[in-house]
Amino acid sequence: MELFEITIDGRQVKAEQGTKILKAALDAEIYIPNLCYIPEADLPFGGCRLCYVEVEGRGLVAACTEPVEDGMVVHTQTPEVNRLRRTAFKLLIAYHDLDCRSCWKNKNCELQSLASKLKVKLKKPEDFRGLPTDLLPLDTTNPFIVYDPNRCVLCGKCVWVCNKRNGEALIDFAYRGYETRLILSSDISLVKESCASCGECVAVCPTAALQPQPSLQSTVSSAEGG
Amino acid sequence: MTFEEIKRQATAEWESIEQHQIPVIRIGTATSDRASGALEVVEAFENELARLPVEAKIIQTGSVGFCNYEPLVIISKPEYPRICYKNVTPDMVPRLVEGFLLEDDPCMEFALGTLEGGNGSPPYIPELPRSEHELRLLLRNCGFIDAENIDHYIALGGYSALSKALEMTPYEIVEEIKRSGLRGRGGAGFPTGRKLESCLKARENPKYVICNADEGDPGAFMDRVVLESDPQAVLEGMIITGYALNSSQGYIYTRMEYPLAVKRLKTAIEQAKQRGLLGEDILGTGFNFRIEVFQGAGAFICGESSALMYSIEGKRGFPRVRPPRSIEAGLWHKPTQLNNVKTFACIPVIIGQGSEYFSNIGSPRSKGTAVFALAGKVENVGLVEVPMGTTLEKVVYDIGGGVKDGKRFKGVQIGGPSGGCLPEAFLNTPIDFDSLTEAGAMMGSGGMIVMDEENCMVDAARFFLDFTQKESCGKCVMCRLGTKQMLSILEDIVSGQGKPEDMEQLINLGEDIMAGSLCGLGRSAPNPVLTTVRYFREEYEAHILEKRCPALVCRDLIAYYIIPEKCYRGCEHCVLSCPSEAIVEHPKRFKVVDQSKCVKCGNCLEVCPPEYNAVVKLSPVSELPSSDLPIKDEK
Numbered sequence A: 001m002e003l004f005e006i007t008i009d010g011r012q013v014k015a016e017q018g019t020k021i022l023k024a025a026l027d028a029e030i031y032i033p034n035l036c037y038i039p040e041a042d043l044p045f046g047g048c049r050l051c052y053v054e055v056e057g058r059g060l061v062a063a064c065t066e067p068v069e070d071g072m073v074v075h076t077q078t079p080e081v082n083r084l085r086r087t088a089f090k091l092l093i094a095y096h097d098l099d100c101r102s103c104w105k106n107k108n109c110e111l112q113s114l115a116s117k118l119k120v121k122l123k124k125p126e127d128f129r130g131l132p133t134d135l136l137p138l139d140t141t142n143p144f145i146v147y148d149p150n151r152c153v154l155c156g157k158c159v160w161v162c163n164k165r166n167g168e169a170l171i172d173f174a175y176r177g178y179e180t181r182l183i184l185s186s187d188i189s190l191v192k193e194s195c196a197s198c199g200e201c202v203a204v205c206p207t208a209a210l211q212p213q214p215s216l217q218s219t220v221s222s223a224e225g226g
Numbered sequence B: 001m002t003f004e005e006i007k008r009q010a011t012a013e014w015e016s017i018e019q020h021q022i023p024v025i026r027i028g029t030a031t032s033d034r035a036s037g038a039l040e041v042v043e044a045f046e047n048e049l050a051r052l053p054v055e056a057k058i059i060q061t062g063s064v065g066f067c068n069y070e071p072l073v074i075i076s077k078p079e080y081p082r083i084c085y086k087n088v089t090p091d092m093v094p095r096l097v098e099g100f101l102l103e104d105d106p107c108m109e110f111a112l113g114t115l116e117g118g119n120g121s122p123p124y125i126p127e128l129p130r131s132e133h134e135l136r137l138l139l140r141n142c143g144f145i146d147a148e149n150i151d152h153y154i155a156l157g158g159y160s161a162l163s164k165a166l167e168m169t170p171y172e173i174v175e176e177i178k179r180s181g182l183r184g185r186g187g188a189g190f191p192t193g194r195k196l197e198s199c200l201k202a203r204e205n206p207k208y209v210i211c212n213a214d215e216g217d218p219g220a221f222m223d224r225v226v227l228e229s230d231p232q233a234v235l236e237g238m239i240i241t242g243y244a245l246n247s248s249q250g251y252i253y254t255r256m257e258y259p260l261a262v263k264r265l266k267t268a269i270e271q272a273k274q275r276g277l278l279g280e281d282i283l284g285t286g287f288n289f290r291i292e293v294f295q296g297a298g299a300f301i302c303g304e305s306s307a308l309m310y311s312i313e314g315k316r317g318f319p320r321v322r323p324p325r326s327i328e329a330g331l332w333h334k335p336t337q338l339n340n341v342k343t344f345a346c347i348p349v350i351i352g353q354g355s356e357y358f359s360n361i362g363s364p365r366s367k368g369t370a371v372f373a374l375a376g377k378v379e380n381v382g383l384v385e386v387p388m389g390t391t392l393e394k395v396v397y398d399i400g401g402g403v404k405d406g407k408r409f410k411g412v413q414i415g416g417p418s419g420g421c422l423p424e425a426f427l428n429t430p431i432d433f434d435s436l437t438e439a440g441a442m443m444g445s446g447g448m449i450v451m452d453e454e455n456c457m458v459d460a461a462r463f464f465l466d467f468t469q470k471e472s473c474g475k476c477v478m479c480r481l482g483t484k485q486m487l488s489i490l491e492d493i494v495s496g497q498g499k500p501e502d503m504e505q506l507i508n509l510g511e512d513i514m515a516g517s518l519c520g521l522g523r524s525a526p527n528p529v530l531t532t533v534r535y536f537r538e539e540y541e542a543h544i545l546e547k548r549c550p551a552l553v554c555r556d557l558i559a560y561y562i563i564p565e566k567c568y569r570g571c572e573h574c575v576l577s578c579p580s581e582a583i584v585e586h587p588k589r590f591k592v593v594d595q596s597k598c599v600k601c602g603n604c605l606e607v608c609p610p611e612y613n614a615v616v617k618l619s620p621v622s623e624l625p626s627s628d629l630p631i632k633d634e635k
Helices: A021-027 A079-094 A110-118 A157-166 A188-197 A200-204 A213-225 B003-018 B031-035 B038-051 B090-102 B129-133 B150-155 B160-165 B170-180 B192-201 B222-229 B231-245 B259-274 B305-312 B341-353 B355-359 B392-399 B433-438 B457-471 B477-494 B502-516 B520-524 B527-535 B537-545 B573-577 B603-607
Strands: A003-008 A011-016 A052-055 A059-062 A073-075 A145-147 A171-174 A181-184 A210-212 B024-028 B057-061 B073-076 B083-085 B111-114 B208-212 B249-255 B290-296 B336-340 B369-376 B382-387 B409-414 B420-423 B447-452 B559-562 B583-585 B591-593 B615-618
Touching (some): A011 A021, A079 B502, A145 A181, B038 B057, B038 B090, B083 B090, B129 B392, B160 B341, B170 B231, B208 B231, B222 B231, B222 B341, B336 B341, B392 B409, B457 B537, B477 B502, B477 B520, B477 B537, B502 B520, B502 B537, B559 B591
Parallel strands (some): A003 A073, B369 B447
Antiparallel strands (some): B024 B073
16 A cells, blocks of 8 residues: 555645545544544445545545545645534534433533534524424334434444444434434344344444433433423 | 348338338327327227228337427328327327328328428428427437337337447447547536546446436436337447446336336337347347346435445445445446436447537537426427537527417526526526536536426525425435525525525525535535526515515415406305305405415416406515405404
């Protein structure tokens, strides 16, 4: 593998040919916001749209998908980059259940840490319209995992990790457009062994969209109360 | 069998029909014809021929593309020019059979025109104003050949290009296509030759050839007509491509909603196999190529190439990030050449007639012809094929016959729901990839929807965005939530809840979504909104600032009003038509709409006899005479 030298925010960084800008930057401890990035995945998911950077001569690109090229000059903080990131982030939180105080991932949530890094207040954007007022019901059909669509950012990490571990995903995407959400397999014979012992999807979830069944009681009451 | 023998047989079959001693009745039975009753016409002809002592041959063809004249019937009788009959109904059939076939009255009152002759009445179709601007390269066979008879295609020159290609090297074929200047007909306009070259150079094997027939734009049906009317042309293009790439497997990805296209394609594949033009050892050269038809379930996103490939693999139709490109790692991670139906249909023309023939047609950077599905408020709805570079005006007016019912032209939506809406000032825009993109629209796959003064542009933008939002795959934030937010703003505007800052917000969001989305769907979804804000800003302002819908479309901004002086007091048409009992009688006996009960269905306006014409639409609602505003129970 050829070793390329690229410049990120004025710093010289070495990266192997084929490496994506995001990995090269994170490896060099230069932070680029991201939510759906899985370092081990063969193919980036590319769904969160937070990792924009500006490459000289190329313009705005998603850092997770763009391979490094020798001599490439990357800026991670330009007005255009920040604008796109903030738009994507504002969209995410606009449709998110922001009752953080009653959320079991409070202070341990990637949206919260992203908000402080992006300097965006974690509240509904005032200039947005038609935001949902009611919460969607929790999906409790799976005997081991509870899914909260109101707190899901659809980053796909759980789907990837479940696929990797079980050879097929017991969690997957369903529906289209704004209605897109995850569904969990409720087939007991399928999930019995895998779900009961694994829990990796819960571990990998950046928010509180997935949690183990035992805490069901408190979540239901908080969702109904909220 | 050699190709010469196949061709000789096919020609003999074709000539037995053409140099007929008995009349030939060609009836278009593509989906559009069927929708206007073509199958009933076929049945009527069959019954009539059985009843009367007259012999004639019925051939079911595809569509000529003159959808407003369908069902279309072309009758060739010895010693007569071919006569084309329009809007044929079963009750016209006895006249045609008895009058024309049995006796000698060609029933010209039913005719659209003749295909031979000229200089005088009846109208000679090649001399109609529209024919002057049209050039039928891909549609040449549509409506004239039996789509389920390969011999017709071969007799008219089909598969000669394949026979020629099999004597060329793959590099020669790719060079020929590169020289032709062909650009992908699916919308983006990427040079097909360059794509082929990259795929040819890809080292991995096997390679796949995919025909993208997942046509999903509202109002677009070009690919369907080609598949239903001339499926062999698409197969031939795919086989040549397969040979050039040394691929042995092709797929046609189409949708469940196109059952007739699927049926005709499957028949076409079987017939091509029987002739040795597809399958094992094609024309004795040792080259093997199979084609399978794959039916998607109708998700719009599966027209995006990477989502389409995932769909064939049995996965969810999610577009994936690039790199890698499909030509390196597409279907099952193997190099894959994916093109649109019309792109493949161009290839036999280029190989058969030479790249120079093709590149002489069109404009400097867009070669060949453009096929459009002309729809909306235009006289001649249907398919249009023109050389690239023809102006929009020629398509809408000279070919399309102008706006329906003499209404005023307002705009034309080009390129489907992700295209843009262009106003009158852009009618002189040449139709080619670059000019349309520059104007803010796009070529897309070829939908063209004409809108008149009765179309509200804000509502049109809302309609298209509602479509793309619902069809977004949901993978990326910008498209899934960004279009939702834009849609919410538009819904507010059309219901009178718009705010002055909304236009700015729409532009900002739209630009971010276009810059930041993962795939082409998101990157183009805001187009209808951005172009209407740019070109029809005054309509947005009227909705937002005056709560007025200038086209009188948006329900929340209009009111139905009965002009007392015009209302004929004895008539009760409106009262009876009203589903919500909103029309009451004034003590002076004229009728009044109770606005609190009115559901704005428009029935009263429809049924009010034209001699009174008393019902009108008003906007804004505040235009209502004050006495009319809150109707109190006056009984």
